[in-house]
């Protein structure tokens with residue numbers, strides 16, 4: 001009996017404690033690329049939970065691509081700084097500098113920083129305005145991960161988007177910080193696509209592009225206690241470019257502050273494109289705007305660099321969108337802009353306690369192909 005209890009206790013303490021794999025044992029003199037991959041292989045094959053440790057100090061790393069399925073949970077704890085090569089071409093054609101795929105129960109933790117050293121890449125990053133451009137590597141690609149967490153880590157100066165979340169279920173970013181200069185091109189914070197139950201919590205995101213953006217198939221996403229700025233704000237879209245797009249549904253953005261961003265909270269869809277997906281149950285609540293150029297915006301004529309025709313209205317249907325308790329300052333008099341599609345007007349849009357000031361005076365709202373329900377204090381619409 002006593003022996004049985006002891007055995008039980010031993011079993012418990014063994015499963016509760018994860019096996020620690022310090023990458024030092026694989027040699028980390030100049031560069032940790034090989035060590036990282038070897039540590040991953042060992043961790044992924046472990047039948048009990050394991051933790052890869054990357055200690056303090058500065059480490060250089062080239063592109064890595066690791067995947068599961070793994071036999072048990074895998075955590076990577078980074079306490080140092082990991083630098084990508086400055087030369088963007090050194091990463092060859094890696095879509096992401098760090099790609100992690102097909103894992104259940106993956107955790108990335110620690111007080112460390114992933115520094116993409118993107119400055120040389122930003123000048124010729126692909127944008128419609130560039131002819132001789134290269135699609136540079138993103139800092140992170142998290143693909144097809146379930147029940148996973150990124151916490152405490154910082155992602156800095158990515159060469160392209162910082163994070164792409166694709167095909168994940170139950171993925172949380174907590175106290176995750178992103179920083180890149182306001183002038184850095186295409187350095188979006190977190191882009192989510194085809195994923196369910198994603199949370200971005202308690203984070204600061206400063207970039208040269210979108211703070212968090214939701215592509216097609218983003219479902220049950222919560223963005224809470226997040227500070228954005230500089231950058232382009234929180235966006236749903238852009239959507240409508242392609243026919244096979246999945247709906248975006250159930251988004252809650254709550255208690256976020258947008259500081260000096262181009263947009264605050266935005267939904268954008270392309271005109272004159274075939275995509276006819278839907279965007280529904282989108283809720284923006286308790287948002288503070290500090291000197292934001294377009295604080296509240298639905299733009300179904302999204303057409304950057306005037307590279308498309310606005311003649312054919314967007315086919316993307318937008319319904320059930322609420323803007324509640326939005327306050328602060330706008331950089332334009334037209335602080336609320338709701339331009340919906342003529343062929344599929346927005347439905348169920350609500351403005352509730354939207355109180356923004358431009359130069360000390362209340363803002364105005366422009367509403368096209370939408371009749372928002374107004375409750376509490378909110379600007380009345382003109383077209």
Ligand SMILES: *[C@@H]1O[C@H](CO)[C@@H](O)[C@H](O)[C@H]1NC(C)=O
Pocket residue numbers: 068069102103104144145146169
């Ligand atoms: C993640 O969950 C999906 C849906 O339940 C499942 O099909 C997939 O195999 C899971 N992936 C892993 C790596 O466990």
Ligand SMILES: *[C@@H]1O[C@H](CO)[C@@H](O)[C@H](O)[C@H]1NC(C)=O
Pocket residue numbers: 105146147148149170
């Ligand atoms: C989501 O993932 C977290 C982290 O692994 C886990 O603790 C939690 O139980 C998961 N939630 C569900 C509903 O599976």
Ligand SMILES: *[C@@H]1O[C@H](CO)[C@@H](O)[C@H](O)[C@H]1NC(C)=O
Pocket residue numbers: 196197219220250
């Ligand atoms: C998404 O949220 C909806 C509404 O709250 C809920 O019915 C659904 O079960 C959720 N789906 C997942 C996969 O969490």
Ligand SMILES: *[C@@H]1O[C@H](CO)[C@@H](O)[C@H](O)[C@H]1NC(C)=O
Pocket residue numbers: 202225226227255256257
């Ligand atoms: C709102 O978010 C801020 C962080 O930006 C946090 O300090 C504060 O506690 C949050 N408030 C609530 C009610 O969660």
